[in-house]
Amino acid sequence: MKYIKYLGGFLLLTIICLPLLSQTKERWKDVNNEYINAHGGGVLFHNGLYYWFGEHRPENGFTTEVGVNCYASSDLQNWTHKGVALAVSEEPGSDIERGCIMERPKVIYNKKTGKFVMWFHLELKGQGYGPARAAVAVSDKPEGPYRFVRSGRVNPGIYPENMPEADRKLTWNMKKYKKWWTPEWYKAVNQGLFVKRDIEGGQMSRDMTLFVDDDGKAYHIYSSEENLTLHIAELTDDYLQHSGRYIRIFPGGHNEAPALFKKDNMYWMITSGCTGWDPNEARMFSASSIGGPWKQHPNPCRGQNSEKTFGGQSTFVLELPENRFI
Template structure:
C-alpha cells in the first residue's frame, strides 16, 4: 500500500464514529471509533450485505465486495454486492457487481452458491479481476469450482467468464515423485479419520483422485505480491488441505504452479498479508456455521515452507475467534492492517455481522488481534 495512504488514518480518527453503530443501529457518539459488535449500515441506513468479502483500494477509494445473502435460505439469489468508501467509514451501495443469471443451466443461475468474492486490479491489462467460490445450482457443494469475472471499472458490472477446478492434470510442485506414482483404490478409504486414511490424505489421496478434472476450490482469497504476481489461496481436497496457486500475468487463469500445505489440517477461510517481508495467513477450522479457534501460519516465501503458530486472538471468546470467521486482511498505511471476519447467523444469513479489528505486532514480531469493544485507528 502506498505511503500516501497514511493520511487516511488521520481522517479516520475523526470519521469512523459515524460508521460504528451500537446494536440498536444508532451512530456511536464517542467519535473516531469502530464498534466491532455493532450494526453496520450504508449511508442510506440499509444493512451492509457483503459477506465473506474483501476490500480493493483503487485511486483513493475503497471497494468492499461480498456475498449478497438472503433473509431466508442459503443459495444465491442476487449475486455479489459492491460498496465504496473514501474513508473506510461511510459506505455507499454501488449495486450488484456481478448478478446471477436468469437463464436455466448457466453456471451462475439463480439458486447457485457464490461465496468469498475477491477483486484485484491488473495494472498491465487495466482490468478488475474477480475470483470466487462457485457451487452449481442443485449440486450442493459437489462442484467446488473457482469462478472468474472481469470488469473495466472497479464497481462493475462484472462480466462472468467461466468456472472450473484448478490446474487439471498438474501435480503440486511439492508432491514427491513417490507420491505422484502412488495409485489409490478409493473404495479402501471410505472410512475417514482413521490413521491409514490420514496417511493417505497426507500423501495425496484426493489430489490423485481429482487430478484429471482439477483440484477442488472452496473458501478462497487472492493475494498480490510486491512484484505484481498474484496468487489464489483456497481450501481443497474436501476442505482438508490448503493449496496456493499462481495466477497468470493477466490474473485470469492459473499458470500450473501450485503447492499444498498442511495436508489433512482441515483449514478454510484463508486471509493472507505480508509484513516486513514475511507472509502471514490466518484461517479457521471447519465447523460449519459455528465459530472455532483461528489458526495462524507464516513463511518467508509464498511457496513455503509454512510454519503454524498459536492463534493470534486475545480476549473474551478468543478461542472462538470472538464468534467470527476470517475473510480478509486489509493493509492500510505502512505496516498497519485490519482483520476482517464474519459472524454467521444461519437463521438469517443476510444479517450476519462483521468484525473488524486492528492487527498489532508484539515484541517478538508476532501478529496479535485483541478484542476491543471499540477502537480507533491510532493503535
C-alpha cells in the same frame, strides 16, 4: 454480516457465522440507512477509495439470488452501495444461474491490463457443495459491472510442485478409505489420496482469497481436497487463469477461510478450522517464501471471545496506511 479487528497496521475482516446473525444486535448500515449485505468479502483500495465486495445473502438459506454487492468508502466507516457488481444470470443452465452459490468474492487490480479481476467460490445450482469450483469475472471499473468469464476445478492434469514424485505414482483404492480420521487415512491424505482422485478433472476449490505480491504476481489460495488441505496456486499475468504452478500445505489439517498478507518480507496467513457454521479458534501460519515451507503459530486473536474468533471467521486482511486508526 461483518466484524473488523485492528491488528497494528492491518485490519482483519471476519464474517459472523450465520446462526449468530439473528442473535446479534449490531448490524452495520450504509449511508442510506440500509443494512450492508456483503458476506465473506474483501476490500480493494483504488484511487483513494475502498471498495468492499461481498456476496448478497438472502434472509433465509444459502443460495445466491442477487449476486455480489459492492460498497465504496473513503474512511472505512461510511459506505455507499455502488450496486451489484456481478449479478446472477437468468439463463437456465448458466454457471451463475440464480440459485447457485457464490461465496468469498475477492477483487484485485491488474496494472498491466488495467482490468479489475474477481475470483469467487462457486457451486452450481441444485448441486449442493459438490462442484467445488473457482470462478472468475472481469471489469473495466472497480464497482463493475463484472463480466463472468468461466468456472471450473483448478489445474486439471497437474500435480502440486511440492508433491514428491513417488507419491504421484501411487494408485489408490478409494473404497479402502471410506472411514476418515484413521492413521492409515491420514497417511493416505498426506500422500495425495484426494489429489490423485481429482487429478483429471482438477482440484476442488472452496473457501478462498487472493493475494498480489510485490512483484505483481497474483495467487489464488483456497481450501481443497474435501476442505482438508490448503492450496496456493499462481495466476497467469492477466490474473484470469491459473498458470499451472501450485503447492499444497498442511495436508489433512482441515483448514478453511484463508486470509493472507505480507509484512516485513514475511508471508502470514490466518485460517479457521472446519466446524460447520459454529465458530472456532483461529489459526496462524508464516513463511519467508509464498512457496513455503509454512510454519504454524498459536491463535493470533486476543481478548474476549478470541477462542472463537469473536464469533466469526477470517475472510480478508487489509493493510492500512501508517497511523490510520478507525
